[in-house]
Amino acid sequence: MGSAASAQRAKTIYIDISGGTVPVVFSPKCSAKDLRELLTSVAGLCRWSVVTLTTCDGAHLTITPSTIPANTRSTPYKLHHMEDAEASDREVYGEMLARLSDDFTRAFKIQAYTEEFSSRIERLEKRLEVESLRNIELDQYKKELQKISDIMNERPKMLGSDMHPHYGVSVPRRDATLYPKYILTQETINYLKKPTFDIWHWEHNEMLCLLEHMYTELGLVSEFNINPVTLRRWLVAVQKNYRDNPFHNFRHSFCVTQMMYGMIHQCHLQGMFSSLEIATLMTAALCHDLDHPGFNNNYQINARTELAIRYNDISPLENHHCAMAFLILDKPENNIYVHLSAEQYKQLRAGVIELILATDMAKHSGFMETFRKAVTSGFDSTSDEHKRMLKVMLIKCCDISNEVRPMEVSEPWVDCLLHEYFRQSDREKLEGLPVAPFMDRDKVTKATAQTGFIKFVLIPLFEAMKEVFPALDETMLKCLRASLEHYEHIKIMEDMLKEEGPAPPTTLARATLKKT
Numbered sequence: 001m002g003s004a005a006s007a008q009r010a011k012t013i014y015i016d017i018s019g020g021t022v023p024v025v026f027s028p029k030c031s032a033k034d035l036r037e038l039l040t041s042v043a044g045l046c047r048w049s050v051v052t053l054t055t056c057d058g059a060h061l062t063i064t065p066s067t068i069p070a071n072t073r074s075t076p077y078k079l080h081h082m083e084d085a086e087a088s089d090r091e092v093y094g095e096m097l098a099r100l101s102d103d104f105t106r107a108f109k110i111q112a113y114t115e116e117f118s119s120r121i122e123r124l125e126k127r128l129e130v131e132s133l134r135n136i137e138l139d140q141y142k143k144e145l146q147k148i149s150d151i152m153n154e155r156p157k158m159l160g161s162d163m164h165p166h167y168g169v170s171v172p173r174r175d176a177t178l179y180p181k182y183i184l185t186q187e188t189i190n191y192l193k194k195p196t197f198d199i200w201h202w203e204h205n206e207m208l209c210l211l212e213h214m215y216t217e218l219g220l221v222s223e224f225n226i227n228p229v230t231l232r233r234w235l236v237a238v239q240k241n242y243r244d245n246p247f248h249n250f251r252h253s254f255c256v257t258q259m260m261y262g263m264i265h266q267c268h269l270q271g272m273f274s275s276l277e278i279a280t281l282m283t284a285a286l287c288h289d290l291d292h293p294g295f296n297n298n299y300q301i302n303a304r305t306e307l308a309i310r311y312n313d314i315s316p317l318e319n320h321h322c323a324m325a326f327l328i329l330d331k332p333e334n335n336i337y338v339h340l341s342a343e344q345y346k347q348l349r350a351g352v353i354e355l356i357l358a359t360d361m362a363k364h365s366g367f368m369e370t371f372r373k374a375v376t377s378g379f380d381s382t383s384d385e386h387k388r389m390l391k392v393m394l395i396k397c398c399d400i401s402n403e404v405r406p407m408e409v410s411e412p413w414v415d416c417l418l419h420e421y422f423r424q425s426d427r428e429k430l431e432g433l434p435v436a437p438f439m440d441r442d443k444v445t446k447a448t449a450q451t452g453f454i455k456f457v458l459i460p461l462f463e464a465m466k467e468v469f470p471a472l473d474e475t476m477l478k479c480l481r482a483s484l485e486h487y488e489h490i491k492i493m494e495d496m497l498k499e500e501g502p503a504p505p506t507t508l509a510r511a512t513l514k515k516t
Contacts, residue, residue: 013068015053016076017043023073028066033121035065043079050124053077178232179205184213192258193265195401195475198409199255207254208235214261214282223275225339234334241291241324246419248292253285255413259398260285267469269394272381277391279337280348284355284395287325292317295424297360302433315360322353351391358392359399367392368461375467390468397465403450403458403483404476410483414446447491454484 012025024042026035040049053061053068056075061068071077182205184192191197192210202210212231215221221231242250260281264270270278293307300308300316307316326349328334337345358367371389380386402413421439428435437443459480466472 011065011068011070014071014073014076015039015042016078021073021076026065030065032064033118035063035068039063039079043081045081049081052080054080178229179208179236182206182209184210189213189217193262195259195262195266195404195479196406196409197258197262198406199251199258200409200412202254204239204250207251208232208239211235211254211257211286214257218261218264218270218278218282219275220279220282224279224337226336230333230338231336234328234336237328237331237334238286238290241328242289243292243294245292245294246423247413247416248289248294248420252413253287253289255402256288256395256398257282257285259401259404260394263394263398266471266475273387273391276340276344276348277351277387280351280355281391281394283325283348284352285398287328287352288318288321288356288359288395288399290321290324290328292321294420295427297362298436299424299428299433302428303431315357315362318357318360322356325352325356354388355391355395358395361400364396364457367396368464371464375464379468393461393465397461400458400461401476403454404462404479406479407483407486414450418444418446445491445494447487447494450487451484451491454480454487459484 009028010025011028012023015022015024022042024038026038036051039051039053040046043049043051045051051063053063055061055071055077061077188210192213199207212228212235215226215231220226221228238253239250242248242253264278264281269281273281295303297308297315297317299305301313305316307320310316311319329337332338337348340348367389371393374386374389379390402410404410421444422441425435425439425441427433438449459477462472462477462480466477
């Protein structure tokens with residue numbers, strides 16, 4: 001009943017006639033002929049005048065009551081009187097009008113002439129509709145060709161099109177819409193604090209709700225008087241500014257933030273760090289890969305991209321992530337830290353920047369060496385310098401923590417990263433740029449890459465952290481050693497296959513190295 005009633009409602013469009021806007025009201029069920037006569041009447045033209053409608057952009061509209069889109073007074077359609085109709089059409093009109101005038105008194109022929117007149121008008125209307133559709137298609141083809149031309153002319157240096165006019169960084173792609181509110185069970189609340197948490201079972205809206213819970217449960221909402229609506233807007237804005245990359249996407253960001261949340265509880269960091277420092281850790285984790293283009297620093301520098309030029313080849317991606325984080329926070333509707341004092345905000349900003357820049361794996365060895373010295377000499381939880389180094393190591397642990405999770409959770413991440421790496425190496429080959437061996441689909445294997453990364457990067461990192469937090473030996477290092485054993489076994493099997501015959505198909509190759 002509701003849809004039938006809606007179909008019978010009068011429809012209103014607005015027409016620009018001689019600089020004035022006139023509303024035209026008609027039934028969606030009237031004929032195209034009736035609507036054309038109504039338009040000519042409104043325009044003060046002869047009822048048989050040939051008229052067309054165009055939008056403000058010049059696109060032609062088909063004058064059909066049921067399909068012509070409604071508009072507003074501020075966007076009126078323009079009515080055109082086709083003075084330049086073909087001569088044959090004028091002759092048709094003239095002949096019909098003359099004959100109709102001569103025989104008007106002959107009542108017995110009026111019906112015949114009316115039918116002939118209607119038939120010719122209908123044929124003429126169809127011709128006009130076809131011409132209008134052709135004009136519309138031509139406009140669409142022109143726009144598509146222009147897009148293709150723009151893409152062809154643009155060198156693939158800028159790996160993002162939504163650029164801020166002043167800062168050269170992406171802005172939120174569309175207005176943030178609030179997500180549904182979910183009620184978390186106690187089981188989920190407890191599970192969220194563990195490294196075994198399976199991030200693959202959650203949709204984006206659910207992950208946003210879990211992030212909101214983390215900020216609330218850690219006391220950050222109450223401590224900094226964060227408006228819950230602003231918090232949700234900020235979370236959505238962050239999510240919208242992660243691209244749909246195979247690996248460096250919003251799910252990875254959530255994964256890193258959940259691991260940070262878990263380590264805050266497992267290592268009792270709230271007893272060591274202030275609320276402002278906890279907020280810094282969580283915010284840096286969530287924003288650490290914002291607007292990642294899916295091509296690492298090596299590509300940015302070798303391809304001389306806009307980001308590499310802007311940041312002088314110095315951690316171009318990490319600098320971009322930092323800029324994005326504070327560009328989003330700078331918007332009043334997203335600023336969850338609006339109630340911080342100037343000094344507090346300065347400290348938070350400096351801390352977030354330091355932590356995000358530390359995720360550049362090119363600097364990993366230097367951070368490890370400095371932290372080992374601090375641990376060897378005796379870690380002092382009251383030392384500001386030691387605490388600063390610890391925060392850096394925490395975000396590094398969380399950023400590459402996939403392998404401390406169960407195999408069924410960590411394994412898909414390897415495939416995602418491999419997909420992203422192969423996409424980059426294929427592009428580098430096309431552009432004649434250097435290709436890293438661990439990203440080359442023709443050289444890398446999953447077992448060798450995983451074995452080396454776990455043995456020489458992950459285990460040393462978490463063993464150093466174990467010196468400060470002994471509980472990590474059971475909760476994280478145990479899983480890392482099991483993963484190493486698993487991939488070493490696969491490597492042995494691969495080596496045996498190589499001795500017996502051809503190498504395994506490259507489609508089975510895998511990699512698990514973080515961006516360099």
